[in-house]
Amino acid sequence: MAAVAPLADAAQPVAEVLQRLREDTRRWARRELERPRLDAGAPELNRVLGGGWPVGKVGELLGPDSSGRTTAAMAAVAATTRRGEVAAWIDAADAFDPPSAQTAGVDLQRLLWVRVRGVEGAVRAAEVVLEVGGFPVVVVDLVGVHGGQRRQRWHRGGRGASVGSLRLRLARAAERANAVVLVLSGHPWAGALAGAVVPLAGRGGRWGGDGNGSLRWLEGVALEVTTAEVEAGERVGWRAGS
Amino acid sequence: MNRQPELGGGGSRTRGGEKSSDRLVSGWRVACLRVPSFPVQALRRSCPELAETPLAVAAGPTPRDEIVAVSAEAVALGARVGWTAAQVRQRAPGVKVAVTPPEVAAAAAEALADVAEGFSPRLRRVAPGEVWLDVAGVVPLWGSEPRLAGEVLRRCRRVGLEGCVGVASSGEVARVAARLAEGVSEGVVVVPPGQEREFLAPLPLPVLDPPPAVLATLARWGLATAGEVAALAREEVALRLGREGVRLHRLAAGEEDGAFVPDLRPEELREGVPLEFPLTSLEPFLFVLHGVLSRLAQRLEVRGEGFADVFLELGLEGGGTYELPLRLVAVTREVAAVQAMVRLQLEAHPPGAPVEEVAVRVVPGRLRLVQGSLFGPPQPAPGKLAQALARLAALAGTGRVGAPAVRDSHRPDPAAVVPFAPRPVAGDEAAQQPRGGPVLRRFRPPRPVQVVTVGSRPVVARLGRWGGVVARCAGPYRFVGEWWSEEPFARDEYDVATADGTVWRLAFDRLEGRWWADGVYD
Numbered sequence: 001m002a003a004v005a006p007l008a009d010a011a012q013p014v015a016e017v018l019q020r021l022r023e024d025t026r027r028w029a030r031r032e033l034e035r036p037r038l039d040a041g042a043p044e045l046n047r048v049l050g051g052g053w054p055v056g057k058v059g060e061l062l063g064p065d066s067s068g069r070t071t072a073a074m075a076a077v078a079a080t081t082r083r084g085e086v087a088a089w090i091d092a093a094d095a096f097d098p099p100s101a102q103t104a105g106v107d108l109q110r111l112l113w114v115r116v117r118g119v120e121g122a123v124r125a126a127e128v129v130l131e132v133g134g135f136p137v138v139v140v141d142l143v144g145v146h147g148g149q150r151r152q153r154w155h156r157g158g159r160g161a162s163v164g165s166l167r168l169r170l171a172r173a174a175e176r177a178n179a180v181v182l183v184l185s186g187h188p189w190a191g192a193l194a195g196a197v198v199p200l201a202g203r204g205g206r207w208g209g210d211g212n213g214s215l216r217w218l219e220g221v222a223l224e225v226t227t228a229e230v231e232a233g234e235r236v237g238w239r240a241g242s
Numbered sequence: 243m244n245r246q247p248e249l250g251g252g253g254s255r256t257r258g259g260e261k262s263s264d265r266l267v268s269g270w271r272v273a274c275l276r277v278p279s280f281p282v283q284a285l286r287r288s289c290p291e292l293a294e295t296p297l298a299v300a301a302g303p304t305p306r307d308e309i310v311a312v313s314a315e316a317v318a319l320g321a322r323v324g325w326t327a328a329q330v331r332q333r334a335p336g337v338k339v340a341v342t343p344p345e346v347a348a349a350a351a352e353a354l355a356d357v358a359e360g361f362s363p364r365l366r367r368v369a370p371g372e373v374w375l376d377v378a379g380v381v382p383l384w385g386s387e388p389r390l391a392g393e394v395l396r397r398c399r400r401v402g403l404e405g406c407v408g409v410a411s412s413g414e415v416a417r418v419a420a421r422l423a424e425g426v427s428e429g430v431v432v433v434p435p436g437q438e439r440e441f442l443a444p445l446p447l448p449v450l451d452p453p454p455a456v457l458a459t460l461a462r463w464g465l466a467t468a469g470e471v472a473a474l475a476r477e478e479v480a481l482r483l484g485r486e487g488v489r490l491h492r493l494a495a496g497e498e499d500g501a502f503v504p505d506l507r508p509e510e511l512r513e514g515v516p517l518e519f520p521l522t523s524l525e526p527f528l529f530v531l532h533g534v535l536s537r538l539a540q541r542l543e544v545r546g547e548g549f550a551d552v553f554l555e556l557g558l559e560g561g562g563t564y565e566l567p568l569r570l571v572a573v574t575r576e577v578a579a580v581q582a583m584v585r586l587q588l589e590a591h592p593p594g595a596p597v598e599e600v601a602v603r604v605v606p607g608r609l610r611l612v613q614g615s616l617f618g619p620p621q622p623a624p625g626k627l628a629q630a631l632a633r634l635a636a637l638a639g640t641g642r643v644g645a646p647a648v649r650d651s652h653r654p655d656p657a658a659v660v661p662f663a664p665r666p667v668a669g670d671e672a673a674q675q676p677r678g679g680p681v682l683r684r685f686r687p688p689r690p691v692q693v694v695t696v697g698s699r700p701v702v703a704r705l706g707r708w709g710g711v712v713a714r715c716a717g718p719y720r721f722v723g724e725w726w727s728e729e730p731f732a733r734d735e736y737d738v739a740t741a742d743g744t745v746w747r748l749a750f751d752r753l754e755g756r757w758w759a760d761g762v763y764d
Contacts, residue, residue: 065708066745070764071681085619086664089646095683097761098646098657103679108646110664114634115642125634132630134622143683143764202743205680205763207714216716218737220680221745221763 035195038136038180041075044223049196053137053180057195058171060183067200068223069184070095071104073139076182078105080137088112088129088138092122092145093184119145123166130177140170141184167193200224270502271378271387271435273409274416275358275394277350278424280371281311281342284350287402287537288343288515296337300327303341312337345514345601349537352511353401356541361394364504366413372420374413376502391430401540404429411435413502414493418442418449438496443469452490456483468494513538514601520559521597528585534602535577542606548573548628549580550607554587557599564593571635571643571661572628573607579629582636621664631662652721653731654749654760655684680737680763682747688758691748703738703748705759710741718750735760 037052046052053059053076061069077087082105089096094115098108112135116125119142126140171193174181183189188197201224209216277283281299286292296315300307305328312321321334330339351370358365364376377390384390391407398405406426408419410433419431419441433441442450445468447457459482465471471479472494479487513534521527531554542548550573554566568583609625622630634643644659691709694702698718703709717736724730732752739745745763750756 064743065683065762066739066743066764068764070683074681083619086622093683094686095761096646096657097655097682097684098648100679100681101646102648104681108648111645112662113644113646113659114638115659116634116638121637125637128630128633128637132622132626134620134627204743205714205737205739205745207716207739209716216714218680218716218745218763220678 032195038076039079040072041077041079042072045072045075045198048198053182054195055136055180056175056178058167058174058181058183058190058193059196059198060185060188060190060194061198061200062185062188063200064186064202066204066221067202068221069143069200070100070141071221072198072200072223073141073182073184074101074104074106076137076180077101077111077139078107081105081107081110084110085136086110086112086134088114088126088135090122090125090129090138090140091115092117092119093141093143095141095143119163119166123170126170126181127173130173130179130181133177135177135179137180137182138174139182139184142189143184143186163189167191270376270411270413271381271409272411272413272416272502273361273375273377273387273391273394273407274413274420275354275373275375275398275405275407276417276420276423277354277371277398277403277405279311279313280350281347282313283371283403284347285340285342286313287350287353288346288533290402290533292338292340296321296334298325298327298330298334298337298339299342300339301341305331307341309339343516345512345516349513350403352508353537353541354398354403354405355505355507356511357394357397357401357403357544359507360397360544360546361390364502365507366503366505368413368417372417374416374502376504377409387432388428388430391432392428395429397544401544402537406430409433410438410441410496412438412497415442415496418445418493421449439469439472439494442494442496443467443472447471450490450493453486456486456490459483472496509605511538511541511604511606512601513541514555514599516557516599517597524585524588527588527597527600528581530600531584531602532577532581534600535580538602538604539575539577542575542604545606546609547606548575548609549604549632551605552580552584553603553605554584555601555603556593556597557601558593558595559598560595562595564595564597566591566593569640570632571640572631573609574628574632575609576629576632579632579636582633583640586636586639627662652723654688654721654733655686657684680745682761683764684761685759688749688760691746691757691759693748693750693757698734698750700736700738700748700757703740703746703757703759705746708740708742708744709746712738713741714739722752737763 036055038055040046040049040052061072063069080087089111091113096113102108112129114125116122122140122142126138129135129138167190170181203222203224206219206222207216208219282297285299296319297313298309298316298321299311301310306326309323309325309327309330312323316337319334319336321330321337327339330337347370351367354371354373355365355367358373358375362375362377362380366374368374381387381390384393387409391409394407395405406420406423406429408416408423408431410416410419415433415438419433423429423431446466447460447468450468460471471491474491476488476491479491515530515534549570552568552570556564558564566587568587609628631643641659645662647658647660649656649658689705692704693700699715701712703712715736715738718734720734722732734750734752736748737745738748747760749758749760751758
């Protein structure tokens, strides 16, 4: 019969394990803080994100309609193409508007637009693009495409991948390619695998003109960022407006 | 008796030899690429499962048809060329008798020509399984003629054919050298320039492939080697043996056989295979298709090209045909990507009858090459990008992958997709600065929306459970155009913020009298 160690004797190893865990966590946090960042294309977003989108991670832009998710993603893509690099827009929502992208400063010749169907198709397309290399940012537009976390499985002809496996595949592909994958969604999708989550609250449009019977025009969408970025082991709340 | 006939003096012989030698030294260098037992190799290339089978290929399907080629395994079992199919079945029962379909033989011959074209643009297909290349001028690229010939054979193997090469100053001599090369381990025999006559002199006459009647006459005269025939006076040979005799004499003397007239090569490649039984389901069809596409990819590889346009040609049960054109997003040599596109297209447009014959026609295209910038940002590798684009097209569908573009039109949704070919970064390139403005998320197609108006301005907009009272509104922006065409448009667009915070683009179609939601600003 095996001898059971008294509780007092076991306390010492537990303390050592906890100490080691703390050190590992600090080391991981330092590494994450030193992770290179990709220009988000807007000074306010860069400030909120601590320098930009973390490279090699999935970034998530969440919010309702007119909250500015697409504007924020397009700013990152525009900054990338302005540097002469190429980007990809995996458009599962089939909502991408080239004239808007042009207005936002995106060099359309340096943008790969993939109008794929379904979440699984979008993740597969993102993997294919990331395998090529040379795409520092890949946007995956899932707005209105999936049904949130409660829906765990999409079936297609009797086969389908679970949300968990899809988000894991996407995170691994981003890590391998050393690229930023921006997921646009109405609800949290990447979960704990997201390197940065930017929840946006819809604050309506920014309007020009006085509107008192005279000329009025839409200048853009107001962005209200309430970031809960998972970084350095703690959740930090930010609030900014543009 | 081995007495030679007196046909002329030594002066004539010497004169002929000098003339020949002068012309040869200043003339062509021709490589003859030859595939021994070509019908057998063509059949095995198309049906790899026959690689180990003792095989005798007949000229036709009946038992009386002659055997035209046998594999080495069949020779070991006793089968011979010239027997009938019935004789082979009776005397060598372990040998499989088959017929090489014409399209399979044609595809193998084209593959051989593809290999040759990779070395010289001037080539001539003289017989099935035999190609002559004009290699004068290209030898310095490879260092020497044996090295050139060795590389030809290596590429020949890549398209599934085992060949041999002879190099000489005339095509006919190169052909003789290629035949002798079958017995050489390297598969290459090179005849130095000007030494054709000496090379041929000791060879027995059957090697020169003379007509049987001429060979019998020469045997009666006691002539057994090419050198003995070359020693005769040509005029006397012409008197006694006619045109065939002169041809043989010229060949035996190692003389040039006229100008090298190259063939015009077809732009398209074609590979096909007839099926033993009709296919009714997709999976076995794709299995067969994979072999056809792989052979095409091998041919494209030796040409340095890739799939650009692909046309699937199916022969259907009952005599019908079915052609399915596929336009690839980018030139690629990846078989899996092309096959995936075929699968998608066939799932969407099935042929409607069992398939009896599969053929693929390809318009080849040059693979994209880009000179990267030393100091610019890294770009995707062109080869990998082309493969990825083909895979994405297979995943998303044709016309749904590429670079976005804006059509020059005032119609709603002027989005277009053009081939994705990012240009390299130019040093003097001015970065495009954002002009700023709202970013629209399009509804494709536009959704009908319920709108209450006061005057012409919307005051309530509702799309399903979204929308509500209009808090702010800008517009109308009026677009009218193409009234001269069959599809005119006239619409008033409004940017509208509803009470729930959503900003819409609504449009009133003045021709239909209906409201539409074009999208939502985000």
